[in-house]
Amino acid sequence: AQKVTQAQTEISVVEKEDVTLDCVYETRDTTYYLFWYKQPPSGELVFLIRRNSFDEQNEISGRYSWNFQKSTSSFNFTITASQVVDSAVYFCALKRAGTYKYIFGTGTRLKVLA
């Protein structure tokens, strides 16, 4: 069975602090994809990143970075120098190659306080 766990329900940080959102997944497949989405108060899910299971290279995009470790089945997301605009619910998701369904975690609500 496939599963995505985001154990952190809600995180509050003060602006400019670094914060890491955890994502742990379960799958028996060798080829799969991992995703992070941001859901701001407006509601629309915004795609942030996709990672293939065969590419463990970490990625950095501005203040955002992602750490993919197959050994621990984790795909963690770090925001450096957080800003109020980063306040949102963040979802991690998993998809098996060749299938249609995406498995979402329950989301982590991030509150960045000014």
Next chain:
Amino acid sequence: SQTIHQWPATLVQPVGSPLSLECTVEGTSNPNLYWYRQAAGRGLQLLFYSVGIGQISSEVPQNLSASRPQDRQFILSSKKLLLSDSGFYLCAWKPRDTGRTDTQYFGPGTRLTVL
């Protein structure tokens, strides 16, 4: 570029009334289409997905139905709404050609309140 539209943006309906939510995608052909529901403060629940015109797969038994009358149009319906149908409904699409990307893109959503 591709865009996805949903309407209405918000809807307030009485219990027992019918429902029709529409989703359209522009700038792509043969997309896979999805309907999700998000209850207040909760995660995403996949309701339906479609890989082609007239092809609908249902994920959960409920009083909702979906149809895909055209390649880039996906409709969510109900004959009689229940209080438990309240939530935020998100439509999403994915390119059919999975050789390059398996990324799913979401619409702006419809916030439904059943009273």
